[in-house]
Amino acid sequence: MLVDKERTEAYVPEHRYPLPLRSAMPEVWALWQRAKTLEWDPQTDIPWEELRPERYSAEQRLAAQMYWSRRTWGEYGAISESPALLLRFSLERRLPDLQFFFTMRTMEEGRHAEASWLMAERLGRYFPQPQNPPTAGAVGTHGVRRMAFDPETSLEGIFASLVCAAEEILIDVFKATVHKATNPAVRRLMELILRDEVRHIAFGWQCLDAWAPSFTPETVRNIEVAVTTMIEQVEFRGYRNLWLAIEGGSATPAEIEADRISCEAGLGGSTPEDEMAIFPEFLTKIRKRMAPYGVNLPLFDHPRLGKV
Amino acid sequence: MSETADHAARLLRAYQAQEKRFVERRFPLEFAPEVPALRELYSQAKGFHWNPETDIAWDRFDAARYAQATREAARRTWSRRAWGVYPGLTESTALLIRFCLESGSLGMDAKLFLSFRPAEEAKHLEVCHMLAERLGGYEPDPGEPGLARVSNHPFAQAALDCDVPVEAYIAALGALDDQLDLNLYLSHLHQAKDEVVRAALRLIAGDRARHVAFAWAFLGSRVPALDARGRAAVIDTVRDLLANVILAGYRNTWLLPEKSREPWLAAEEETARQGLGASTPAQERSVLRATIAQVRERFATWKLDLPRVDHAELGVV
Numbered sequence: 001m002l003v004d005k006e007r008t009e010a011y012v013p014e015h016r017y018p019l020p021l022r023s024a025m026p027e028v029w030a031l032w033q034r035a036k037t038l039e040w041d042p043q044t045d046i047p048w049e050e051l052r053p054e055r056y057s058a059e060q061r062l063a064a065q066m067y068w069s070r071r072t073w074g075e076y077g078a079i080s081e082s083p084a085l086l087l088r089f090s091l092e093r094r095l096p097d098l099q100f101f102f103t104m105r106t107m108e109e110g111r112h113a114e115a116s117w118l119m120a121e122r123l124g125r126y127f128p129q130p131q132n133p134p135t136a137g138a139v140g141t142h143g144v145r146r147m148a149f150d151p152e153t154s155l156e157g158i159f160a161s162l163v164c165a166a167e168e169i170l171i172d173v174f175k176a177t178v179h180k181a182t183n184p185a186v187r188r189l190m191e192l193i194l195r196d197e198v199r200h201i202a203f204g205w206q207c208l209d210a211w212a213p214s215f216t217p218e219t220v221r222n223i224e225v226a227v228t229t230m231i232e233q234v235e236f237r238g239y240r241n242l243w244l245a246i247e248g249g250s251a252t253p254a255e256i257e258a259d260r261i262s263c264e265a266g267l268g269g270s271t272p273e274d275e276m277a278i279f280p281e282f283l284t285k286i287r288k289r290m291a292p293y294g295v296n297l298p299l300f301d302h303p304r305l306g307k308v
Numbered sequence: 309m310s311e312t313a314d315h316a317a318r319l320l321r322a323y324q325a326q327e328k329r330f331v332e333r334r335f336p337l338e339f340a341p342e343v344p345a346l347r348e349l350y351s352q353a354k355g356f357h358w359n360p361e362t363d364i365a366w367d368r369f370d371a372a373r374y375a376q377a378t379r380e381a382a383r384r385t386w387s388r389r390a391w392g393v394y395p396g397l398t399e400s401t402a403l404l405i406r407f408c409l410e411s412g413s414l415g416m417d418a419k420l421f422l423s424f425r426p427a428e429e430a431k432h433l434e435v436c437h438m439l440a441e442r443l444g445g446y447e448p449d450p451g452e453p454g455l456a457r458v459s460n461h462p463f464a465q466a467a468l469d470c471d472v473p474v475e476a477y478i479a480a481l482g483a484l485d486d487q488l489d490l491n492l493y494l495s496h497l498h499q500a501k502d503e504v505v506r507a508a509l510r511l512i513a514g515d516r517a518r519h520v521a522f523a524w525a526f527l528g529s530r531v532p533a534l535d536a537r538g539r540a541a542v543i544d545t546v547r548d549l550l551a552n553v554i555l556a557g558y559r560n561t562w563l564l565p566e567k568s569r570e571p572w573l574a575a576e577e578e579t580a581r582q583g584l585g586a587s588t589p590a591q592e593r594s595v596l597r598a599t600i601a602q603v604r605e606r607f608a609t610w611k612l613d614l615p616r617v618d619h620a621e622l623g624v625v
Contacts (some may be wrong), residue, residue: 001545002480003552011323011469012322015315018449019394021437036359036431045349073337079423080334080408083401087323087464092316100434103397103426106404110423110456112356128336145405149324161551169398241332241446258320 009277011068014091021096027206028097031199035104041117051185053123056265057247061124063261064186066254067269068120074240075116077144078109084148100229101203108196115189121186123165123267129250144236156211156219157226160290163204165227170240171197171271182266190268206290212293220231220294227286231300235279243272246303266289272304280308325478330409337412345525346417349518356435356518360434369504371442381578383443385586388572390436390446391459392489392559396429397574402467406474414577421522425504427513434507439585454568458515458557470582473538475530476545481524483606484546488559488599490516492587495595501583509585524606543612550600551617555625560596561590593622600625 005011023029053061087104088094093154120126147153174194181187215223226230238245250301263269270278287297341347404422407415440446449458463481466472485521493516497509531542557564561573579586587595604614616624 001472001476001541001548002461002463005469007464011465012319014319014462014465015462016391016394016460017456019391020448021390021446022435022441026496032430033361036357036361037328039354039357041351042352043354072339073334076337076408076412079404080332080420081524083379083404083423083426086325086401087398087405088320090324090464093312093320099397101428105402107424107427110420113423113566114339114420121339124338128338130335145327146324149320149327151320151324196588225377 007185013135014151015093023097024093024095025097025206028041028095028101028203031203031206032097032101032104035101035108035196035199038195039107041112042111042118042189045192046115046189047185048118048122051119051122051183056267060261061255061263063258064123064265064267064269065120066127066258067262067267068116068123070130070242070258071268072113072116072126073119073130075109075113078105079113081148082106082109084145085158085163088148089229092155095109101228103145105200105203108200112193112196117195118122118304119189119268131255154219154226156208156215157222158222159204159208159297160283161226163291164201164208165230165286166234166240167197167204168200168286169235169279171201172278172282172285173240173274177263177270177274179270180263180266181268183268186266208293215293218278223293224293224297227239227290227295227297228300231283236300236302241270241275243275243304244302276305279305283308316318321530322465323468326465326470327405327409329470332406332409332412334412338400338414339416340352341417342414343417343525346421346522346529349522349525350417350421350424351426352353352518353421353515353606356514358431360431360438360508360511363511364435364438364507365504366438368444369502371444372532374443374584378578378582378584379443379464381575381585382582382584383440383445384447384572385576385579385584386436386440386443387447388450388459388544388575390433390440391450393429393433393436395463397426397589398464400425400429401469402464403474406467406477409468410474418522418526425519429518432515433514435512439505439508443584451563452568458535458564458568461553472545473534473541475527475534475538476541478523478526479531479542479607480545480549482520482594483527484549485554485559485604486516486520486523487603488554488596489603490520491599492559492592495587495591496580496585499580499583499587499591500585505583505585505616528611531612539612543607543614546603546607547615547617550614551619554596555617555619555622562592597622597625 008071089098092258113188117126144158147158174190178187178190181190236244236246241259242251243259259269260271263271301307367589400422405421407419437446490513492515493509497506497513500506500509555563561569561576576586577588580588607614618624
């Protein structure tokens with residue numbers, strides 16, 4: 001069954017040797033080493049006894065349950081989709097540093113998914129799906145698996161859009177709102193996720209910086225298209241925050257309001273005012289960060305953010 | 309496009325085609341435990357994490373106290389072991405993706421467990437590399453086509469092949485191959501005399517034991533519900549792996565074709581003799597026979613009959 005398919009080349013033969021294992025990207029290797037010293041367990045490293053959901057109103061609890069449920073779906077994407085990048089690194093025989101680090105990233109994203117699920121559960125209820133199924137298209141996938149397996153999609157574009165930009169906005173919002181999480185359990189969880197995500201982004205930028213000298217005009221164009229697509233088709237469809245969804249999609253008012261209510265209760269999330277401030281700054285930052293690569297990102301029109 | 313890039317593109321297209329054969333239904337996305345034993349193994353993985361850099365007393369490893377020939381042998385042994393560990397990074401990653409593609413509502417215990425496994429494999433790989441380096445240098449290439457072929461199988465592609473039931477894949481790669489691998493590590497640990505090597509082997513074996521427990525617990529949760537076709541696929545796949553991969557020398561150098569065995573076999577014998585983390589062919593032969601008997605017995609509890617396999621050197625196993 002397995003070997004017959006191998007012999008008949010129904011499975012494409014893999015060339016594995018030589019198999020270098022020595023680090024060739026010291027900064028990425030340092031991230032792998034650092035990640036191993038910062039492992040944590042959602043079950044034991046969050047002060048769950050301080051969550052005390054009974055202190056909050058039913059409306060606040062419901063909003064926070066929705067917020068943390070949606071976070072769970074987003075984190076799940078990083079264990080169901082992003083690991084395809086590790087396969088790509090291996091198939092393209094990329095440097096060992098990338099492969100070592102990415103195994104840790106998958107582990108950490110699994111932990112974030114579990115932690116977000118636990119938070120929703122312990123706030124009273126985890127929602128296993130959006131209230132209106134079509135929203136699943138917006139919040140369920142950013143499509144990285146398909147891109148990772150597509151040889152026509154440049155790895156640099158995937159990194160710029162999903163490993164750097166998509167993660168960057170995520171932590172920008174976390175950084176800007178963690179102080180509002182007055183609940184100790186929520187705040188600790190946000191801090192722990194943030195600590196991991198900072199490494200994930202550093203990894204993305206370090207790779208892009210290392211590859212930049214070999215970028216061709218086509219690579220630069222690929223990055224521009226990929227980042228633009230991520231902004232328009234992922235962020236502006238409400239993947240991370242439904243309030244940003246340009247067309248509103250099929251999300252219910254309760255789902256759209258959940259982030260604000262949860263945030264105002266100190267249970268995690270962001271308000272529209274936060275997004276209004278953070279999103280333009282995020283765009284300014286990545287434009288500046290990518291400019292040395294020759295990347296020129298367009299202005300984006302958003303009905304609530306304006307031209308950003 | 310260079311030949312390497314062209315081949316990588318061909319491989320990616322193969323994975324892409326496999327992925328497209330699945331219709332992912334992500335929602336409802338369930339997280340509650342379904343198989344408590346699997347969730348417990350995931351919890352253990354979180355609790356028993358370790359770091360090759362800091363949890364092994366490398367400063368107490370004195371390679372200079374071994375003869376040059378011994379160091380040369382041991383660096384070869386640990387290099388070959390690294391080649392055997394490396395596929396685990398991609399195979400367990402592909403298996404994780406497979407579970408996610410199959411269902412959002414089922415299998416979260418396995419998904420969470422598998423989200424940890426590639427990092428554990430990477431730690432084992434790092435240990436093998438660190439030992440090989442300290443013994444004189446990691447060898448990145450078998451240098452002999454026969455050995456390269458035997459130690460290189462596209463099992464990550466098989467993990468994403470919807471024609472191979474996930475139970476069959478885990479029975480072959482987990483219950484048989486991982487079990488043999490674990491039993492070999494335990495044998496090497498039993499023979500090892502160097503305290504640093506013993507610590508390394510003990511840490512790796514601890515993770516491996518969990519990986520094997522995962523395979524058996526998963527099969528225990530799924531095999532009883534399999535229909536005749538699914539049961540046949542399990543047996544066929546395990547038999548295939550045993551006859552054509554394991555007995556061809558995937559894990560055991562002494563089973564390699566004669567012309568591919570050296571210098572690796574002599575290196576393992578010297579490594580075993582000096583207690584640097586290997587077993588002799590005779591010891592490995594016992595481990596292999598015991599493992600096959602163990603797997604056969606456990607399958608029999610599910611009324612799965614693993615056929616005997618005839619091998620030129622070992623006879624009927």
